[in-house]
Amino acid sequence: MKKKGLLSLVSVLILTLLLSACSSGGNSSNAGNGEGSGSSAEKVKLTFTLWGDVNSGANEQTLADEFNAAHPNIEVKFEPVPGDGYGTKLTASLAGGTAPDVFLVGEGDFRSFVDKGVIEPLDDYIAKDDAFDINIFQKSLIDMEKLDGKLYYLPKDFNPLALWYNKKLFDDAKIEYPSADWTWDDMTQAAQKLTKQENGKFTQFGFNAGTWEYPIYTYLWANGTDIANEDGSKAEGFMNGEKTVAAMEKYVALSKGENRVSPTPQDTQTLGGDSSMFMTGKLAMMITGRWVKSDLDKSDVEYGSALIPTGADGTRAGIIAAAGWAVNSKSKHKQEAYELVKWLSGTDAQKLRSKDGLVLPATVTELEAVKSAEQADKAVIEMMDYAQKPVTMRSGNGPLFKDEFTQALEKVLLGRQDMKAALDEAAKNVDAKIK
Template sequence: MKKWTLLLVMMMMTTMVLSACSSGGNDNKKKEEGQVPPSEKEEVVELKFTVWGDLTTGSVEQQLADEFNAAHKNINVKFEPIPGDGYGTKLTTSLAAGQAPDVFLIGEGDFYKYVDKGVVEPLDSYVEADSSFDTAIFQQDLLEMGRIHGKLSYLPKDFNPLSLWYNKKLFDAEGMEYPNADWTWTDLNEAAKKLTKKDDKGKYTQFGYNATKWEYPIFTYLWSNGTDITNEDGTKADGFMNSDKTIAAMEKYVAMSKGEEKVSPTPQDAETLGGDGSMFMTDKLAMMVNGRWTKYDLDRSDVNYGTSLIPQGENGERGGIIAAAGWAINANGKHKAEAYELVKWLSGKEAQILRSEKGTVLPATIAELDQVKATEVADQPIIEMMEYSKKPVTMISSNGPIFVEEFNKAMEKILLDKSSVRDALNEAAKAVDSTINK
């Protein structure tokens, strides 16, 4: 009886082993023939990322997306750019609806805003756990720009210091020397007077400088004159936005686009003539303060241009701003670990090199910027402006948008002759502090 029992057990074990082998063989054969059920296949994570611009200006990002997909078989990335004018609105709407891309680009002026909305994923834990990625490759000032409320929220895409751009043809026509590092704002104003022209009917045909209403160039003007619209931590406007120094500086600034001796188009004039870039390229504007992104259009035109440091104030002070952009991960995204891999890729050295080759931006990584510094000749002053760059109020406080909104309202009243500089700035300062202290 025991022998029969033992024999039966051995037969059952043999059957089970054969069955298992047969099953494994079939599974292997199915895998070889691509017949594995979808549930058993390796999952491919779908990601989307966006920037402002169009497919032409964003071709580098498309190339980076293609290369990322080739290197990551388990992640498929789709690049979906949004036109610049509608970027903020569409991104905000998609974030509110829970339909935003997994990774998106934010300009430095909005770094605080999107973090405060709770839609940006902090990156510290990802970076700390990643031994293959070292943030020391970045210029640390740029990296720290992306650290909001003590948390790293953005990785640098690129950056652009503002500088003075001048039309060589218009200077040559007057036999005038080009702007240089010793120029003060008084020197610029005097040169602009000689470069401003009218026709026989008194109509302006050429302007010496564009005293734009865009706050960034205005901030550089105020800083060079030893003043600002805010205190150091962006918590108070009264006594700063409406200080005697600020009012005096703004009266001189506004005077550039007012009266019979104006040297600058009004914002309405500039808009009618196609903006400062268009005026500059058609020899209707001699000088402007702008970022290096303007090269994209200038280099495709016939304009002969140069760059210089933004003028200094009478006391030798000089102010500049670095315009930068940072990659963020959607805090409500479903695949944040994979999104982090994409952000690293879009911020990495190869990405920095690809973008800087076009000459419209500067690389945010140390080694790659050193290479540009070593080879750059014509636009060397743009790089030098890095030494004078300061943070605008939008980069030092969550209150930044309040300051900018009220300051812009004041500028509109001033330029439309609805208020004096003093009254408009007094009103704006009170409005800022009132809103902050609510």
């Protein structure tokens, strides 16, 4: 009886081990989550990228290390792209089939990458993921990252644009700091008082009316106009509409002539850029994002931030610069890549990136914590309530509008065409290319 019982026990143990071995292999989803895999299972290898170098991406490397520790069956490698040309290099690698499994996309390219078919929609993954709640994120950011009803990105962080001002220059001129009641005309009047010349040479400018399209969009929207219709299918009557032409003539006048209050593009280049001019007391106001805090805080400049001024009728408009993590639609390990995207966008990641104050957390709870403690840059956070989508986020035709509009502006600034002629030509070109 004892021998028979022993044999029976051995048989049961062998059968149990065989069944266990069969059930543990071949499940990439479980391997991605670090669950149910034997130690002999081959690791899933992923790569992810963003613009910048290893130093500027130190937080991402930390997150990669933590992800690897928490997912023993996945090996993640962080490969940032230093220097300029991130979008070009990423597009080339996607076309060549060598792109990373996960990559970062700026809001201006959200639509174009989706239209290329290189971004994996996340809705099905989220629907099957009982442990993930999309509501941890700011709704406005999730809405930005949805295109045609599908969610393609999860947010890294965000930055609303605001009006930044040099307190010392205002104090020296005995001018009150910008207020929430300011219109663009009020700002222009203050800029005139803050602009200085010595011996016919400009030594200080009141405001930077540069060629970057984002501040220009906020100005046009505040004045009731845009360079495109809502769905980005038409430029005629919008880019060259009466309101747009009038508003842009007024905007360009800020940086033209001997009575200008803004540096020309050539002035800005010569003087080292608007941030450098701002910190050295050569520029009193600029519209930009919170990312400038890093350089401002390293300098001795006293600065403040305010809401972007309103149009004459009280309309205020803003814009959000954001970035979103995407899964490569050609990745061999999409489920594991989705797990990585969640990790890079999650609560701990948001806390890590926003601790130095250069960006704002995309998650609701963490942003509320920043709001409760924020004093100096409160206006920056408030500007998110006025954010609108540029045409590059509303339509796949967006880049056509942006490129033609920018070229028209350059022609005007170089004196090659007047505003009406330049915008007429630009609108005609856009509509022809769309057709």
